[in-house]
Amino acid sequence: MKDSPENQIVNAILDAISEQRLPAGTKLGEQALSDLFACNRANVRRALASLAAQQVVELRPNRGAFVMTPSPKEARDIFQARRAIERTIARHASGQASAEDIAFLRGNIQEEAKARKAGDKPAELRASRQFHMRIAYIAGNLVLERFLSELTMRSTLILGLYSPTGSSSCAEDEHDRIVDALEAGKTDELVRLADEHLRHLEEGLNFDEPPAAPMSLREQLAAPRKPPAAE
Amino acid sequence: MKDSPENQIVNAILDAISEQRLPAGTKLGEQALSDLFACNRANVRRALASLAAQQVVELRPNRGAFVMTPSPKEARDIFQARRAIERTIARHASGQASAEDIAFLRGNIQEEAKARKAGDKPAELRASRQFHMRIAYIAGNLVLERFLSELTMRSTLILGLYSPTGSSSCAEDEHDRIVDALEAGKTDELVRLADEHLRHLEEGLNFDEPPAAPMSLREQLAAPRKPPAAE
DNA sequence: TTATCATTTATTGTTAACAATTAATGATAA
DNA sequence: TTATCATTAATTGTTAACAATAAATGATAA
Structure with a gap:
């Protein structure tokens, strides 16, 4: 296997x-x-x-x-595409979630909150991504699921580049309300929440500062020590 | 180069x-x-x-x-995804088309009509695809453009498998009205037309009959001649 | 004839060696 | 010291030969 x-x-x-x-x-x-x-x-x-x-x-x-x-322009394109796709996914997932699905999503929210408190960024990102991907799974369209998989991946790169450290992840109460709407089958509200959720994520980006470090192993090791004299 | x-x-x-x-x-x-x-x-x-x-x-x-x-299930997923993406593209392209864009699209419609009359299927398909892709270009989102490129490609395969020969392509008057709405910036109408256009295309599919031929060179050459005796 | 099995053929998968290109190093001159 | 240039090292790109697998062929037996 x-x-x-x-x-x-x-x-x-x-x-x-x-x-x-x-x-x-x-x-x-x-x-x-x-x-x-x-x-x-x-x-x-x-x-x-x-x-x-x-x-x-x-x-x-x-x-x-x-x-x-990803460049700033690519970042915009990616989030625009995400909104289009996740709105569609939300519409098709609404009311289609099984009890297991809901349980997974609720557990996932707690997992993400725990990871955030513990400062475990990788675990937090993994949980957040799984949340979005599970809803895509519920919607039952493999094409949209694959597209979203690619877009969440690239979104993570964007957050790593343009996020002012900290606001990088989703607001957990938003995930909460999304599950509520999903479970209740309130389609329009669910779609609206999904759209707003992604807008908030995008609003947290900052393209003014340079895209952080291009980096190479050598530079990563050379950077920390400051020049002894001068300034 | x-x-x-x-x-x-x-x-x-x-x-x-x-x-x-x-x-x-x-x-x-x-x-x-x-x-x-x-x-x-x-x-x-x-x-x-x-x-x-x-x-x-x-x-x-x-x-x-x-x-x-593509399987029938994949075909459904693909057309569902296409509608989601092309609706979004239509919304963002609305009113954004340059004079060149409009000229290209109108010329493209004629080209497709000519190819259809001449029975030149490849040229017809090429023109039809270019029509959709040009609108994606106007919308200015490279991610959606790439997704649509993939989906139109797979759509062509689906049409080749499940289309009862003839209805395989787009209705040209629909393309006409789409350009009208695009040029006039009538966003809601454009989105509606785009959605309907794709629904019509999907409605022309027939999944009842077997997916045509799996084929190999040998089978393609062996098939035409019927058994001389027996039956 | 029909079916089964061994043999042969063709195609994909793997590996290693070599060539070409680019980055890094160190030497030389201003 | 700084900049420029030749030299060296490392990495990617290419090619060919070989191994493994699957398909096709033909032979044998029912």
């Missing part, structure tokens, strides 16, 4: 990105990946080609693969 | 599918492709991996790559 090496790599990278362990701009060397997953470079290359097709990885010729760095 | 071999292959296959020259289920052999595009198999494999990530090609382990054969 084991996955192909290619899928393993793809999923590992997607997981890492969705938990912000892999920041935008990180180089994904072929050698490093083939060592890590104990496979040949051919598999690594196919995995990177897949990720590039999903716009999660950027492939620069003769330079290698890098985690995509 | 030439593309990488990988992009060449990807674009050639996408073009062929979008004009129904490559029907669903067609095998895409690595050797055949590397011969055709005068490149090594490594490039072919990356191209196929990209196409698989876009759900346009199915990758069966140890069997090879095949043009995706």
